[in-house]
Amino acid sequence: MTIPIEYYLILSGFMFLTGVVGVLTRRNAIVVFMSIELMLNSADLTFVAFSSYLGNSIGQVFVFFVMTVAAAEAAVGLAIIIAVFRNKKTVNIDEINILKW
Amino acid sequence: MELKYLFNSLPYIKPELILAASLVIIVVADLIITKKKELLHYIALAGIIAAGYFVLEQFSMNAFAFSSSGNKGMLTVDSMGAFFKGLVLTASFFVFLFSFSSNEINESRSKLGEYYALLFGMILGMFFMISASDLILVYVSMELVSLSSYVLAGITKQSLRNSEASLKYLIYGAVSSGIMLFGISLIFGITGSTNLYEINYILRSPETNRVILLLAGLLVFTGIGYKISAAPFHFWTPDVYEGAPITITAFLSVASKSAGFVLLIRFIKVAFIQNSLNGYWQLLPAVDWKTILLVLSILTMTLGNFAALWQDNLKRMLAYSSIAHAGYMLAAMAVLSNQGLIAILIYFAIYLFMNLGAFFVVMLISNKIGSEEIDNFDGLGYASPFLGVSFAIFLVSLTGLPPTAGFIGKLYIFIALVDAKMFLLSVIMVLNSVVSLYYYMRVLKHLFLRKAEGAPIELKVSFPNAVVLLMLVIPVLVLGLYFTPLVEFAKNSISVLGF
Amino acid sequence: MSLEITLFVIFALAAAVSAVMVVTRSNPVIAALFLVVNFGSLAGLFLTLHAQFIAVTEIIVYAGAIMVLFLFVIMLIKPENEQKFLAVNKKIKLTAVFLAALILVQIAYIILFANPSARLNPDLNASVQAGTIESIGTLIFTKYILPFEAAGYLLLAATIGALVLAKKKFE
Numbered sequence: 125m126t127i128p129i130e131y132y133l134i135l136s137g138f139m140f141l142t143g144v145v146g147v148l149t150r151r152n153a154i155v156v157f158m159s160i161e162l163m164l165n166s167a168d169l170t171f172v173a174f175s176s177y178l179g180n181s182i183g184q185v186f187v188f189f190v191m192t193v194a195a196a197e198a199a200v201g202l203a204i205i206i207a208v209f210r211n212k213k214t215v216n217i218d219e220i221n222i223l224k225w
Numbered sequence: 226m227e228l229k230y231l232f233n234s235l236p237y238i239k240p241e242l243i244l245a246a247s248l249v250i251i252v253v254a255d256l257i258i259t260k261k262k263e264l265l266h267y268i269a270l271a272g273i274i275a276a277g278y279f280v281l282e283q284f285s286m287n288a289f290a291f292s293s294s295g296n297k298g299m300l301t302v303d304s305m306g307a308f309f310k311g312l313v314l315t316a317s318f319f320v321f322l323f324s325f326s327s328n329e330i331n332e333s334r335s336k337l338g339e340y341y342a343l344l345f346g347m348i349l350g351m352f353f354m355i356s357a358s359d360l361i362l363v364y365v366s367m368e369l370v371s372l373s374s375y376v377l378a379g380i381t382k383q384s385l386r387n388s389e390a391s392l393k394y395l396i397y398g399a400v401s402s403g404i405m406l407f408g409i410s411l412i413f414g415i416t417g418s419t420n421l422y423e424i425n426y427i428l429r430s431p432e433t434n435r436v437i438l439l440l441a442g443l444l445v446f447t448g449i450g451y452k453i454s455a456a457p458f459h460f461w462t463p464d465v466y467e468g469a470p471i472t473i474t475a476f477l478s479v480a481s482k483s484a485g486f487v488l489l490i491r492f493i494k495v496a497f498i499q500n501s502l503n504g505y506w507q508l509l510p511a512v513d514w515k516t517i518l519l520v521l522s523i524l525t526m527t528l529g530n531f532a533a534l535w536q537d538n539l540k541r542m543l544a545y546s547s548i549a550h551a552g553y554m555l556a557a558m559a560v561l562s563n564q565g566l567i568a569i570l571i572y573f574a575i576y577l578f579m580n581l582g583a584f585f586v587v588m589l590i591s592n593k594i595g596s597e598e599i600d601n602f603d604g605l606g607y608a609s610p611f612l613g614v615s616f617a618i619f620l621v622s623l624t625g626l627p628p629t630a631g632f633i634g635k636l637y638i639f640i641a642l643v644d645a646k647m648f649l650l651s652v653i654m655v656l657n658s659v660v661s662l663y664y665y666m667r668v669l670k671h672l673f674l675r676k677a678e679g680a681p682i683e684l685k686v687s688f689p690n691a692v693v694l695l696m697l698v699i700p701v702l703v704l705g706l707y708f709t710p711l712v713e714f715a716k717n718s719i720s721v722l723g724f
Numbered sequence: 725m726s727l728e729i730t731l732f733v734i735f736a737l738a739a740a741v742s743a744v745m746v747v748t749r750s751n752p753v754i755a756a757l758f759l760v761v762n763f764g765s766l767a768g769l770f771l772t773l774h775a776q777f778i779a780v781t782e783i784i785v786y787a788g789a790i791m792v793l794f795l796f797v798i799m800l801i802k803p804e805n806e807q808k809f810l811a812v813n814k815k816i817k818l819t820a821v822f823l824a825a826l827i828l829v830q831i832a833y834i835i836l837f838a839n840p841s842a843r844l845n846p847d848l849n850a851s852v853q854a855g856t857i858e859s860i861g862t863l864i865f866t867k868y869i870l871p872f873e874a875a876g877y878l879l880l881a882a883t884i885g886a887l888v889l890a891k892k893k894f895e
Contacts, residue, residue: 180854192365202797
């Protein structure tokens with residue numbers, strides 16, 4: 125454990141913000157969704173880093189649950205994207221605008 | 226933790242067990258019943274009533290469930306939780322009754338089983354959200370609620386509007402829960418625990434780092450603020466409320482919001498409060514929640530009310546009005562006192578009836594005319610005076626004018642604010658109510674003072690629907706005049722375990 | 725430079741670069757493949773943190789299950805490529821990137837300022853023990869049994885939800 129925990133935290137902050145930028149700037153719903161996965165993963169990294177440095181398994185238990193949730197969310201999310209695509213023939217969120225944003 | 230503790234904890238989650246069982250029963254019944262899908266309505270209602278019976282038991286309970294050594298437990302069973310569980314169940318009861326006659330639901334009858342199964346999933350998640358005292362359970366149950374509601378927002382297939390609402394709900398929801406998760410991970414890093422009570426214990430030591438804690442608190446608030454649709458996390462609300470089937474909209478606006486509020490109350494009261502002095506909660510020096518809540522409540526109510534002014538779609542208007550109401554309740558929360566908490570409870574109980582009522586009337590009318598645009602409602606107040614008058618009562622109550630219940634709700638928030646000497650906030654609240662008068666009355670103007678174009682539409686309210694409507698109108702009127710029992714009830718229900 | 729540091733640098737660089745690639749590639753398939761690289765390097769980072777179980781599940785669940793689902797959907801609906809990252813709305817995007825960089829500097833400053841490693845005294849044995857499948861499993865099935873069951877219902881709801889949305893065409 126020669127690496128200070130700060131490095132892990134800064135890396136996870138970087139990934140988190142990359143994900144946020146992706147959500148804000150990308151227009152393809154699937155890529156937006158991938159950026160959300162990046163955000164979740166950066167939180168996972170923080171959890172595991174703290175869990176390891178504290179010698180406390182709870183953080184890794186949390187990551188286990190996050191993975192479950194992420195899998196369920198991906199299934200539902202992609203089903204919704206397919207449903208939208210069937211109606212609209214596009215997944216570009218700028219063109220999905222019957223309702224005002 | 227031994228098996229014995231598990232069994233000891235089971236009696237505390239009876240309502241949840243009933244809900245979980247009902248979900249499974251509905252899924253199975255949906256497979257068996259092929260012709261008479263209407264039966265599912267009754268099965269769902271029976272599940273709600275059975276769960277309600279066991280919630281009544283919980284009003285006298287005060288216990289931690291699923292605790293192990295050194296841990297204060299996963300669940301807190303207390304009277305505030307029981308109050309909100311009752312509220313969620315009442316809202317679901319009415320929403321199930323609405324579903325009987327909703328055109329949108331009846332048109333996709335083959336999906337009735339899934340509709341109810343997902344609704345039960347949502348209720349189950351809300352129950353866990355209401356009593357969770359561990360951040361892991363908070364996260365999992367919030368996702369249970371969210372995932373079910375993403376699908377429900379898009380469950381009726383006929384319109385593109387639905388699936389679009391679903392997609393927007395999903396993207397906003399997933400982003401905010403991701404942000405919340407990052408906040409939770411920081412809190413875990415600072416305290417080494419996910420239990421709210423342990424977090425509180427650790428935060429009491431003076432060494433905790435306040436800057437990171439402030440950051441983490443704000444990030445977690447993003448997730449909760451999304452659930453209660455507080456500004457600036459409200460962007461999804463109008464789109465989803467407009468696009469989703471109206472029964473789901475009604476359910477989201479009451480039940481989902483109340484579950485989010487309990488989470489907010491518990492998160493702040495358990496984790497960030499030092500002690501209670503004369504009913505006023507003393508914050509830990511860690512995060513200044515009072516200012517945060519104050520600013521957000523002003524922002525939320527002002528934004529909700531002013532945006533509602535320009536809306537021509539009634540569902541959308543009610544969405545913005547529900548944002549404004551969240552702002553009023555956040556104002557009561559910002560007081561951080563027992564009195565503020567009582568005011569929130571009273572307001573929610575009243576808001577349930579008036580908001581569900583308003584949505585019910587809109588649903589009945591749009592069932593007939595197939596539109597929720599305000600211009601199509603011209604002169605409809607005379608087509609069915611009963612509907613028109615009850616809509617008027619609900620809208621007056623939402624504005625907060627006497628002699629309806631909405632006035633009482635606002636009054637108690639006001640008393641709590643004045644008692645805490647937060648005069649500026651109370652003045653802003655009054656001004657906001659004046660603004661809201663304009664758009665609520667505009668609806669009434671269309672209903673009663675405009676002549677309908679074309680042939681007069683005949684609106685008939687069937688007998689069961691009339692009964693449901695009366696069940697919503699009567700509380701709004703009665704609670705406006707005879708409100709002592711409700712106030713007493715709320716006063717007895719504010720005990721949050723641990724303080 | 726010890727092995728630990730070398731591995732950390734490699735995996736951290738891979739994670740950071742692939743994260744940027746996911747966000748900037750215009751072809752969604754390439755973005756998805758970079759996301760797999762990201763997950764893989766995260767699993768490597770988890771290994772340097774002694775979290776063996778999580779590292780394996782990261783590969784199985786994320787890189788295996790979730791990414792296959794993503795790629796499957798991408799190939800099913802064949803979305804057209806977006807324009808290059810900076811081709812449209814250049815100003816807005818640059819502002820977003822600039823703001824994110826600013827926030828990152830702030831976060832880094834806060835983290836370095838807080839100096840968390842001064843408060844922590846990592847214990848190698850405890851850390852290895854925390855990452856084993858035994859200790860995680862024990863916690864999940866005792867202390868966290870309730871969230872575990874709730875997660876079961878979450879998966880049930882997700883299954884029902886995905887089915888009801890997907891069955892639209894086959895009626």
